[in-house]
Amino acid sequence: MERVDVVVIGAGIVGLATARALIETEPARSVVLLEKEAGPGRHQSGHNSGVIHSGIYYKPGSAKATLVREGRAELLTFCAEHAIRVDHCGKVIVAVDDNELPRLATLEARAAANGIAAVRIGPAELREREPHARGVAALVVPSAAIVSYPAVCDALRRELERAGVFVRTGFAVDAIDEQGDTITVSDSRTGDRVTARSLVNCAGLHSDRIARLAGTDTGGVQIMPFRGEYYELIEDRRYLCRSLIYPVPDPAFPFLGVHLTRMIDGSIHAGPNAVPALAREGYRRRDIDLGDVRELLGSARSYKLAKKYWRTGAGEIHRSLRKRAFVRALQALCPDIEPGDLTPSHAGVRAQAIDASGNLLDDFAFASTPRSVHVVNAPSPAATASLAIGRTVAARMPAFA
Numbered sequence: 001m002e003r004v005d006v007v008v009i010g011a012g013i014v015g016l017a018t019a020r021a022l023i024e025t026e027p028a029r030s031v032v033l034l035e036k037e038a039g040p041g042r043h044q045s046g047h048n049s050g051v052i053h054s055g056i057y058y059k060p061g062s063a064k065a066t067l068v069r070e071g072r073a074e075l076l077t078f079c080a081e082h083a084i085r086v087d088h089c090g091k092v093i094v095a096v097d098d099n100e101l102p103r104l105a106t107l108e109a110r111a112a113a114n115g116i117a118a119v120r121i122g123p124a125e126l127r128e129r130e131p132h133a134r135g136v137a138a139l140v141v142p143s144a145a146i147v148s149y150p151a152v153c154d155a156l157r158r159e160l161e162r163a164g165v166f167v168r169t170g171f172a173v174d175a176i177d178e179q180g181d182t183i184t185v186s187d188s189r190t191g192d193r194v195t196a197r198s199l200v201n202c203a204g205l206h207s208d209r210i211a212r213l214a215g216t217d218t219g220g221v222q223i224m225p226f227r228g229e230y231y232e233l234i235e236d237r238r239y240l241c242r243s244l245i246y247p248v249p250d251p252a253f254p255f256l257g258v259h260l261t262r263m264i265d266g267s268i269h270a271g272p273n274a275v276p277a278l279a280r281e282g283y284r285r286r287d288i289d290l291g292d293v294r295e296l297l298g299s300a301r302s303y304k305l306a307k308k309y310w311r312t313g314a315g316e317i318h319r320s321l322r323k324r325a326f327v328r329a330l331q332a333l334c335p336d337i338e339p340g341d342l343t344p345s346h347a348g349v350r351a352q353a354i355d356a357s358g359n360l361l362d363d364f365a366f367a368s369t370p371r372s373v374h375v376v377n378a379p380s381p382a383a384t385a386s387l388a389i390g391r392t393v394a395a396r397m398p399a400f401a
Contacts, residue, residue, distance in 0.1 A: 004030040006397070007185055007196040009173050009210055011035035013045040013149060013383050014375060015202035016156035017390030019165050022200075025394045031165045032194055034185065036172035041153030043281065044204055045383060047348030049261045049269060052076070052086065052145040053381040056093075057249060057256070060113040063364040063392075068381050069114065071388030072143075078387065079147060082155040089262055091144035091244035092126065094135035096332045100248045104137055107248065117142055132240045132336045144244055148264045149383050168194075173203075176213040183214075183371055198398055201374040205280045205351040211367065211374045218367045218376050220356035222299060225280045225292070225349045226255075228272030229320055231342035233260075240341070241268045245333050250312070258319070258329045269345055270330055270337075273320045276313075283347045285320075304358025353377035364389065368396050 008019050011033050019033045037043075052075060055068035079086050095104040104120075111118035119140045121129070126138045157167055175186040176199070184195045203210040208223045233240060246259040255274045262268055276296070279289035296302050306313065319326040323339060330337050353361040353376060364385070365377040373396045375389070382389060 002032060002194045004032045004194065004196050006031045006198050006200060007183070007194050008033045008200040008202060009185065010202035010204055010207070011037075011040035011153075011157075011167055011169070012043060012202065012204050013041060013153050013156070013386045014204070014378055014389050015200075016040060016153055016160065017386040018200055018202055018375075018393045019160055019390075020156060020387070021390035021394035022397065023160075023163050023165060025391075032196075033160065033165060033167045034171040034173060034194065035167065035169045038169050040157050040167060040169075041150055044348065044351060044379075045153055046150050047283070047346060048149060048380065048383055050146045050149055050263055051244065051261060051381075051384070052147055053384040054091070054116050054141050054143040055114050055381070055384075056107060056111045056116050056118060056139075056141055058110075058114065059363075060110065062362075064362075064381065064385070065114050067364060067385040067388040067392065071385035074387040075147075075152070075384060076145075078155070079152065082159075084147060084151050084155060085264060086145050086147045087262070087264055088142070088145045089243040091141040091246060092121075092130055092133065093139045093141065093246045093248060094126065094133055094333055095137045095248050096135050098136055101137060103248045103251065104139060106251070108139055111139070111141070130242055130245055132334050133245050134333070134335055146244075146262060146264050152383075173210060173213070176210070176215075178215070178371065181371075197371070199372040200393055200397075201372065202378075202393075204378070205349060207351065207375060207378075208353070211376070214369070214372055214374070216367055216369055216372060216374055218374060221353045221361065221365070221376050222301060223280070223351050224296070224302070224305070224354050225277040225282060226274045226352050227277040227282055228274055228348045228350055230269045230271035230345040230347060231323075231326065232270065232345040233268040233337075233341055234343055237337075237341040238266065238268045240334055240336055247333060258326065260330070260334060270342060271326075271345075272348070273316050273326065274350070275316050275320045277349050280351075281349060283349060301354050301356055301358045305354055305360070308358060309360075350379050351377075352379055366393070366396065371398060373397060
């Protein structure tokens with residue numbers, strides 16, 4: 001049995017960043033990072049769009065607004081120090097008709113409140129910047145950028161290992177036992193155990209389950225997995241998008257809508273749809289976990305959520321099942337896109353927390369006990385904010401840890 005000061009569960013980008021912050025704030029701490037997969041960053045951190053978000057969408061004073069602003073600056077510095085390529089391509093947020101202008105104005109005001117440069121432009125200027133995009137107005141956000149988050153995860157892991165933090169892969173925590181002044185986490189498949197003075201839960205798609213194993217009250221929050229499905233433009237049509245082209249988001253729904261994203265490898269991804277997944281790691285439509293389905297159908301909050309968002313959800317499912325519906329959504333932003341321009345690409349699964357009333361949690365959320373800290377909700381833009389989230393978790397750690 002291994003004994004350490006702190007055990008961190010989950011080696012996604014948030015877990016890696018948290019382990020880094022723990023040893024930066026207290027170098028004498030012994031830390032072990034546990035990951036059930038064969039390597040770090042295999043889920044949300046390795047299946048996202050690679051965007052370094054500016055923070056324009058988030059309510060001023062919220063955890064997202066604060067931590068994205070701080071984390072973005074730290075991430076850019078980290079990438080420079082580790083020679084990780086960043087493309088400062090910028091973003092346009094496009095109002096496709098006059099009905100969206102009030103929401104665009106709200107975003108413009110929010111950008112000003114959050115200290116983010118955002119320039120409003122008209123149709124002619126939009127065509128100069130993105131010749132194939134169409135709209136009545138747009139906001140240009142120069143600070144939006146793209147990066148490879150798997151590359152960031154690899155650099156974090158190397159940095160941690162040089163500092164003496166052991167990243168143990170293939171360790172699936174299925175039992176947590178707190179006795180006196182210690183916490184023991186176990187993997188019953190292998191018989192491996194680690195005993196620590198304190199615990200940090202960065203388990204992402206399984207964070208609510210780890211919290212329950214630890215006996216932690218998270219206010220009835222449960223993770224609901226949403227699969228984000230992407231297409232990508234065929235190579236000879238990549239010229240249709242120069243940077244990032246986003247719609248004006250629906251303020252009632254914490255997803256940004258179907259958009260076009262230039263990736264760090266030069267490809268252009270279109271999407272995502274956001275549909276409920278039938279497995280917490282359900283990257284394909286045919287991926288079904290009966291235990292996850294029973295949990296989903298057996299929870300009253302699922303039905304409350306469906307009642308609130310059924311119309312929006314139906315649209316997402318329709319676009320998932322019918323490519324032409326997906327193409328029509330894209331054509332609102334970029335009319336020149338045709339069905340033959342798109343080929344299926346990767347999917348990601350978002351760990352979206354919902355509360356007992358069926359509300360989608362919009363902000364980052366944490367829970368603490370005398371010996372543990374749990375990252376309860378950290379969907380996008382958590383990758384952008386990861387280094388700042390890590391510092392936030394480290395600051396919540398018990399003084400003895």
